[in-house]
Amino acid sequence: MSIRHSATHLTRSLATRSPRPAAGLLGTNGFQKSCMATVTPPVTQNEVGKQGPTAMVFMNMGGPSTTDEVGDFLSRLFADGDLIPLGPLQSYLGPLISRRRTPKIQKQYAAIGGGSPIRKWSEHQCEEMCKLLDEMSPETAPHKPYVAFRYANPLTEHMYEQLLKDGFGKGRGGRAVAFTQYPQYSCSTTGSSLNELWKWRNRLEGKRATGETNPDGAITWSVIDRWPTHPGLVEAFAQNIEAKLAEYPEERRKDVVILFSAHSLPMSVVNRGDPYPSEVAATVHAVMHRLGHSQPYRLCWQSQVGPSAWLGAQTSDTVKQYVARGHTDLILVPIAFTSDHIETLYELDLEVIEEDAKGHPGVKRAESLNGSPAFIKALADIAHAHLKSGESSSRQMHLRCQGCNSERCLEQKKFFAGEQAKILPTVK
Numbered sequence: 152m153s154i155r156h157s158a159t160h161l162t163r164s165l166a167t168r169s170p171r172p173a174a175g176l177l178g179t180n181g182f183q184k185s186c187m188a189t190v191t192p193p194v195t196q197n198e199v200g201k202q203g204p205t206a207m208v209f210m211n212m213g214g215p216s217t218t219d220e221v222g223d224f225l226s227r228l229f230a231d232g233d234l235i236p237l238g239p240l241q242s243y244l245g246p247l248i249s250r251r252r253t254p255k256i257q258k259q260y261a262a263i264g265g266g267s268p269i270r271k272w273s274e275h276q277c278e279e280m281c282k283l284l285d286e287m288s289p290e291t292a293p294h295k296p297y298v299a300f301r302y303a304n305p306l307t308e309h310m311y312e313q314l315l316k317d318g319f320g321k322g323r324g325g326r327a328v329a330f331t332q333y334p335q336y337s338c339s340t341t342g343s344s345l346n347e348l349w350k351w352r353n354r355l356e357g358k359r360a361t362g363e364t365n366p367d368g369a370i371t372w373s374v375i376d377r378w379p380t381h382p383g384l385v386e387a388f389a390q391n392i393e394a395k396l397a398e399y400p401e402e403r404r405k406d407v408v409i410l411f412s413a414h415s416l417p418m419s420v421v422n423r424g425d426p427y428p429s430e431v432a433a434t435v436h437a438v439m440h441r442l443g444h445s446q447p448y449r450l451c452w453q454s455q456v457g458p459s460a461w462l463g464a465q466t467s468d469t470v471k472q473y474v475a476r477g478h479t480d481l482i483l484v485p486i487a488f489t490s491d492h493i494e495t496l497y498e499l500d501l502e503v504i505e506e507d508a509k510g511h512p513g514v515k516r517a518e519s520l521n522g523s524p525a526f527i528k529a530l531a532d533i534a535h536a537h538l539k540s541g542e543s544s545s546r547q548m549h550l551r552c553q554g555c556n557s558e559r560c561l562e563q564k565k566f567f568a569g570e571q572a573k574i575l576p577t578v579k
């Protein structure tokens with residue numbers, strides 16, 4: 152969800168070893184169907200030579216699949232102090248802002264087809280990744296796809312309840328991997344999703360979650376917390392850029408400017424020490440390296456709102472300024488999103504390209520990663536390496552921001568670091 156479009160925006164699934172219930176879990180209305188499914192036997196992970204099943208949980212912000220879901224989506228979004236810090240008035244201001252913004256945001260979702268495609272793409276990507284993982288890592292198979300969104304269905308708590316119904320946890324153990332779908336880490340995004348996951352684990356697995364009873368009976372969690380320069384991710388972005396470049400006449404191609412666009416952050420978050428800006432820049436550099444630095448390029452930031460200072464330069468301003476200077480061959484590349492949603496389909500396509508660039512034919516957008524085979528293979532490679540590593544997370548995740556004074560961050564990071572003792576390398 153665009154901070155621009157929700158915050159005034161920031162002020163806006165087994166346990167059986169045979170057939171994967173992916174379609175039941177994740178298809179259209181699949182989550183509801185799976186909730187009514189016959190209870191499956193508990194997972195057993197002590198069979199010689201087998202360490203599966205493994206739950207693979209894609210975490211993302213999510214978006215309303217229909218305009219009717221916009222109100223609830225905004226309400227959850229504005230209640231999240233990790234994403235939109237409104238201070239002690241959060242519980243008052245959050246509902247107020249979300250109610251006021253709902254009609255306008257509903258119109259924007261209506262303009263992109265009536266809802267966000269992020270659930271469809273997340274479910275597709277996770278299912279396809281799990282199929283590849285079953286072949287690459289039979290020791291940890293079957294890999295079961297689940298999606299957990301922070302602000303839209305399927306919510307984190309619903310994903311967790313489904314895990315428990317599917318035979319994980321509650322004294323039965325099991326392994327789950329929380330795989331962030333934000334390639335670059337921010338405490339506002341991946342950090343918020345991990346805080347939410349930690350909260351629901353404590354609520355739904357009770358004292359097992361704190362180790363006060365049998366700690367082996369709870370789900371063992373590990374985290375893929377960032378992957379900004381993974382070669383597969385870089386390759387997927389580069390392929391989409393090359394495909395778009397090929398649309399320009401050959402004589403103009405070398406002068407086409409690449410404008411990488413990422414969701415902005417308030418400078419208060421940047422100055423707290425959030426790692427996101429440097430990780431986004433790392434992705435940009437890696438993609439340009441892969442392209443042989445064939446084009447001029449800039450990184451700009453979208454979706455900023457409100458009177459406070461945000462990380463810039465803004466994408467909309469950048470396009471206006473470059474077009475005014477005669478740079479009318481521009482390719483916008485959404486570099487921090489893994490699928491289409493309102494920031495690409497509405498903000499970039501309708502606002503920036505149609506309005507700011509006045510629909511100039513030389514101003515285009517690279518396709519989002521969506522169903523890219525290179526991207527789905529990258530996801531499987533990242534997950535496979537994680538399962539092989541025996542690490543509960545990256546080393547980077549346990550270092551808090553310089554200016555962080557959040558108890559929630561402290562406890563969440565302690566929890567995931569503590570899972571390390573329960574994880575053994577699996578595939579060699």
Ligand code: FES
Nearest residue numbers: 338551552555560
């Ligand atoms: Fe970054 Fe807490 S805000 S670790």
